[in-house]
Amino acid sequence: MSETTATGSAQAAHAPHVELGFWRTYLFSTDHKMIGRQFLFLGLFMLVIGGTLAMMMRWELAWPETAVPGFRWVPEPYMYEGIIPPQTYNALFTMHATIMIFLVVMPIMVGGFGNFLIPLMIGARDMAFPKLNLLSFWVGLVAGLVMLSSFFVPGGPAASGWTAYAPLSAKTAYTGVEWGQNLWIISLIILGISSLMGSINYITTVVNMRAPGMTYFRMPLVIWSLFITAILLLLALPVLTAALAMLLFDRLFGTSFFIPEGGGEPLLWQHLFWFFGHPEVYVLVLPAMGVTSDILSTFSRKPIFGYHAMAFSMIAIAFLSWVVWGHHMFISGMNPVMGTAFMMSTMVIAVPSAIKTFNWLGTLWGGSIRFTSPMLFALGFVSNFLIGGLSGIFMASTPVDIFIHDTYYIVAHFHYVVAGIIFALFAAVYYWFPKMFGRTMNESWGKIHFILTYTFFNLTFFPMHILGVGGHMRRIYNPLQYEFLQPLQPLNIFMTVSAFLLALSQIPFVANFFWSLFAGKKAEENPWRANTLEWATSSPPPHGNFGAVPVVYRAPYEFSSPEVKEDWLPQNRRLGTESTAGRSH
Amino acid sequence: MLRWLPENVSTFGGEIDSLFYIIYYLTGAAFILVTVLMILFLVMYRHREGRKAVYSHGNTALELTWTIIPAVIFVALSFMSVTTWGRIKAHAPPADFQVQVTAKQFNWEIVYPGPDKKFGTEDDFQVDNDLHVPVHKVVHVILKSKDVIHSFFLPNLRLKQDAVPGRDILVWFEVTKPGKYELPCAELCGFGHSGMRGWLYADGPDDYQKWVQETWPGKSQARVTGGS
Numbered sequence: 001m002s003e004t005t006a007t008g009s010a011q012a013a014h015a016p017h018v019e020l021g022f023w024r025t026y027l028f029s030t031d032h033k034m035i036g037r038q039f040l041f042l043g044l045f046m047l048v049i050g051g052t053l054a055m056m057m058r059w060e061l062a063w064p065e066t067a068v069p070g071f072r073w074v075p076e077p078y079m080y081e082g083i084i085p086p087q088t089y090n091a092l093f094t095m096h097a098t099i100m101i102f103l104v105v106m107p108i109m110v111g112g113f114g115n116f117l118i119p120l121m122i123g124a125r126d127m128a129f130p131k132l133n134l135l136s137f138w139v140g141l142v143a144g145l146v147m148l149s150s151f152f153v154p155g156g157p158a159a160s161g162w163t164a165y166a167p168l169s170a171k172t173a174y175t176g177v178e179w180g181q182n183l184w185i186i187s188l189i190i191l192g193i194s195s196l197m198g199s200i201n202y203i204t205t206v207v208n209m210r211a212p213g214m215t216y217f218r219m220p221l222v223i224w225s226l227f228i229t230a231i232l233l234l235l236a237l238p239v240l241t242a243a244l245a246m247l248l249f250d251r252l253f254g255t256s257f258f259i260p261e262g263g264g265e266p267l268l269w270q271h272l273f274w275f276f277g278h279p280e281v282y283v284l285v286l287p288a289m290g291v292t293s294d295i296l297s298t299f300s301r302k303p304i305f306g307y308h309a310m311a312f313s314m315i316a317i318a319f320l321s322w323v324v325w326g327h328h329m330f331i332s333g334m335n336p337v338m339g340t341a342f343m344m345s346t347m348v349i350a351v352p353s354a355i356k357t358f359n360w361l362g363t364l365w366g367g368s369i370r371f372t373s374p375m376l377f378a379l380g381f382v383s384n385f386l387i388g389g390l391s392g393i394f395m396a397s398t399p400v401d402i403f404i405h406d407t408y409y410i411v412a413h414f415h416y417v418v419a420g421i422i423f424a425l426f427a428a429v430y431y432w433f434p435k436m437f438g439r440t441m442n443e444s445w446g447k448i449h450f451i452l453t454y455t456f457f458n459l460t461f462f463p464m465h466i467l468g469v470g471g472h473m474r475r476i477y478n479p480l481q482y483e484f485l486q487p488l489q490p491l492n493i494f495m496t497v498s499a500f501l502l503a504l505s506q507i508p509f510v511a512n513f514f515w516s517l518f519a520g521k522k523a524e525e526n527p528w529r530a531n532t533l534e535w536a537t538s539s540p541p542p543h544g545n546f547g548a549v550p551v552v553y554r555a556p557y558e559f560s561s562p563e564v565k566e567d568w569l570p571q572n573r574r575l576g577t578e579s580t581a582g583r584s585h
Numbered sequence: 586m587l588r589w590l591p592e593n594v595s596t597f598g599g600e601i602d603s604l605f606y607i608i609y610y611l612t613g614a615a616f617i618l619v620t621v622l623m624i625l626f627l628v629m630y631r632h633r634e635g636r637k638a639v640y641s642h643g644n645t646a647l648e649l650t651w652t653i654i655p656a657v658i659f660v661a662l663s664f665m666s667v668t669t670w671g672r673i674k675a676h677a678p679p680a681d682f683q684v685q686v687t688a689k690q691f692n693w694e695i696v697y698p699g700p701d702k703k704f705g706t707e708d709d710f711q712v713d714n715d716l717h718v719p720v721h722k723v724v725h726v727i728l729k730s731k732d733v734i735h736s737f738f739l740p741n742l743r744l745k746q747d748a749v750p751g752r753d754i755l756v757w758f759e760v761t762k763p764g765k766y767e768l769p770c771a772e773l774c775g776f777g778h779s780g781m782r783g784w785l786y787a788d789g790p791d792d793y794q795k796w797v798q799e800t801w802p803g804k805s806q807a808r809v810t811g812g813s
Contacts, residue, residue, distance in 0.1 A: 260751030
């Protein structure tokens with residue numbers, strides 16, 4: 001069988017090599033790979049902060065109004081000898097959610113892996129607009145710094161929840177937080193600009209810069225997911241930005257968009273916020289689904305089950321995500337007829353999610369499954385998404401939502417979905433680490449990390465369902481203030497201990513990550529024997545990614561194809577004898 | 586999960602609990618099905634030397650099946666929910682007893698219309714956090730807020746409704762068992778949100794009269810600070 005392999009490393013040596021110096025290589029780089037790494041490090045740093053805030057909350061919920069060990073240094077009135085006052089508790093959950101959503105999951109999944117993977121996997125040399133890309137990171141970093149600076153202003157950071165429901169968020173008198181809330185708004189507006197620049201870049205790149213032969217339906221599902229995510233961001237963020245600007249005007253310039261005394265409407269904020277907020281949920285979870293699809297296929301050594309159904313279900317989710325926002329508002333005072341309409345659309349959007357889950361299962365069927373660290377984390381994501389998806393059906397039913405709305409049932413649900421993304425995130429880090437950094441992470445430590453994280457994640461978040469069924473409200477500072485919640489307190493303590501162990505379970509990851517960064521085994525070009533184009537160049541890829549631009553002959557998941565002896569068949573490998581090999585199945 | 590649900594004491598709570606259980610059993614079955622298959626596949630199809638994976642891109646019949654079955658179940662669930670939702674939210678039965686509850690940072694201000702059964706008159710009686718209602722009677726609550734959004738939550742009645750400033754929202758319920766039930770605020774409303782809590786007393790007819798005699802002052806518009 002004669003064949004030509006258009007792998008990049010051979011030609012990479014011939015690519016023009018330009019020395020850019022420290023500043024333009026590591027800080028103000030226009031290379032999508034470096035910008036991707038920068039987003040990854042920004043997100044991982046923020047993960048430590050967001051996680052620490054969560055640990056403080058867990059301490060308070062288990063042992064209310066006792067001193068948090070190690071936090072006696074925090075000055076009054078933010079903490080009293082380590083004891084968290086209610087105001088600070090409200091700030092903790094507000095900032096925990098804000099940081100995790102906007103400064104961890106989005107930077108890592110969309111900013112980090114989006115940047116790193118899109119050009120490599122579609123066979124482009126870089127993003128369409130490299131300078132816009134550079135700007136997107138630095139603007140995002142400024143937004144992160146503005147958000148962190150709000151911890152240091154008088155009155156403390158925002159304390160009206162990440163949803164910032166007006167009028168609580170619209171008047172300083174209601175929370176006592178002045179500049180903390182303003183900076184929160186300003187930071188999210190800046191972050192919106194950063195995401196907008198990123199999404200325009202992603203869309204343009206995917207539409208215009210695919211390698212020859214890379215049709216839309218030969219794109220890996222992770223690229224599909226990032227493409228759709230970018231479109232959702234482009235359309236959803238302006239709504240948030242507009243709402244935030246209105247909120248800032250209410251706070252600073254005496255307007256009354258959301259304040260009833262001045263003729264404003266509090267529910268307007270909720271409509272605008274969730275019109276952004278629900279597509280945002282899919283912005284967070286779609287890339288995780290894409291990553292999972294790629295990894296499940298690779299390590300099952302089998303084509304993804306129902307590729308077209310997978311792509312179309314993501315497209316369906318993207319369309320439907322615009323008409324489900326009202327399910328956050330069933331008990332808000334909105335017209336009950338609208339509640340019924342939003343229940344129907346919500347039940348419909350559950351269908352494509354179900355399709356995806358069954359297709360993942362179909363991918364495993366008949367495979368030859370390798371339990372590598374990325375595979376384990378991808379399976380963990382599926383398992384958590386299954387629970388998070390199923391628990392969502394409860395709150396989609398309007399009457400059931402009357403009871404479980406604003407309880408820990410909701411907290412359990414969105415942590416299984418959104419915090420569950422961290423499994424896809426770890427899967428992606430373990431999987432693409434060799435390509436990103438040219439070295440391999442330690443597999444044994446990766447597996448230990450998985451087992452610990454999976455165990456303690458479930459022990460932390462599963463009991464939240466039970467608390468919610470018991471009626472335990474979210475965002476309360478001391479459950480012992482309520483007689484009906486006192487019998488549930490042992491569960492709170494159990495979850496707190498599990499949460500601490502979940503945090504400690506990340507030590508193997510941190511150690512493995514940094515150790516491998518400098519001393520890991522040198523990675524080869526295609527360590528996982530995968531088919532997509534990022535594996536057709538050296539690890540890490542050179543500036544410009546490929547020697548010669550690869551030509552794509554087939555779909556991305558041709559594992560165990562009868563056409564070749566090996567169990568993988570790269571997208572860019574031309575089978576000489578088969579003139580029809582380029583035709584997609 | 587049955588034992589975790591608080592005791593239900595409202596006329597419509599049973600319907601909500603039944604829906605909860607239908608969904609619980611359906612999702613439980615789906616969870617077991619997918620998890621068992623997943624574990625089975627992971628064991629059966631683990632990598633072994635010499636065996637190659639099945640080269641398959643999918644199966645249209647199978648994919649249609651697992652698209653249509655969940656879709657039918659979801660549509661059925663919606664229709665089952667609509668009836669109960671309508672009964673609770675849209676078609677309140679005529680009131681036997683009316684009371685006005687105004688949420689404020691961080692108390693429930695409760696106004697009884699007094700003997701003339703009209704609000705805003707001299708014989709109104711106002712108290713914080715003590716909501717006394719007769720058992721087995723349809724109670725209408727006119728829910729308001731003075732400042733931010735709060736949420737009127739009665740876990741034992743399976744009832745929750747946000748109180749929105751600028752709006753009067755009608756909430757109704759009928760308690761089926763005399764007793765004292767907690768009334769927390771369920772929507773973040775500021776630093777005192779945690780601990781914003783009242784009590785619902787569902788009194789038998791005699792008990793209600795006794796409470797009125799003991800607590801309501803002879804003169805009108807008197808304020809009594811309630812709570813316990």
